[in-house]
Amino acid sequence: MTLPSTNRVYRRTSDGKSIELLDEPLSHDLKPNQALIKIHAVSLNYRDIAMLSGQYPVEVIQKGVPCSDAAATIVAVGSAVNKFKVGDYVTPSFQTNFITGTEKHASMSALGGDVDGVLREYAVFDVDVLTKVPEHLSYEEASTIACAGVTAWTALDMGRSLKADSALMQGTGGVSMFALVLCVAAGIKPIITSSSDEKLNEVKKLGSQENPVLGINYSTHPDWDVEAKKLTDGLGVDVVVNNVGYAAMKKSIDVLVRRQGTISLVGFLGGMPEQKDMPDCVIPLMKKSGRMQ
16 A cells, blocks of 8 residues: 555644644654554544533643544554554554553543544554454444543443442433443443433433333433432432533432442533532542542
């Protein structure tokens, strides 16, 4: 394959409020442990839009390349690469400095934020950042996993020895939908909220006879924490996947089981409150021996 000399790249504009398409030189010089990938599909996350609207709570690099999730194939490898070959189907990891989960002192390095992302035709990555993708997944399907899919897995504490019995997902966005299908497959009772009965009816079709999906319309039932307790015989859930943020924190704590429940704070759809309006999370969590991650 003859590689082009230029690369089509989208970057945030100087004011950070939009993106622009640029033609940039494409270097073919790879370090020994690097790979050049051709990107076939990119998925959008809420964070990508929030960066342009000024709502993202973390600083991003100026004129950076947006987006974190992509499906790609390897088109060239460095001299020391032996675990990948040209033609392999891969996706880059969301956090380029946090690969194994054991890097205690790794600095933040999230694609599309504080390092260049994947909204471009070609990109160079260290091969440790790349993961092979199952061949049965389409480019579009594979491009959704790195951020939303992995976040859902982590939010559900799937790596813990004590598996959750029940979980509540807020809304029907990407992380919630990934978390829901993981719950169904793992035998974790899934409860999901939405403002649309139509969406809830569609989502319920993803459940199984043994593990049906339970839904709560938070417009009809604004006290969704109370409704969730009713659905769990008054016990509450083991995990709350909180996509709303601080605005939903009090109810997220209320709906936790009495001991060792987890609130996974993965989103900020409800906005960032002023410091004076921040809810008290410490004492309520302590009372339930709960934790927030």
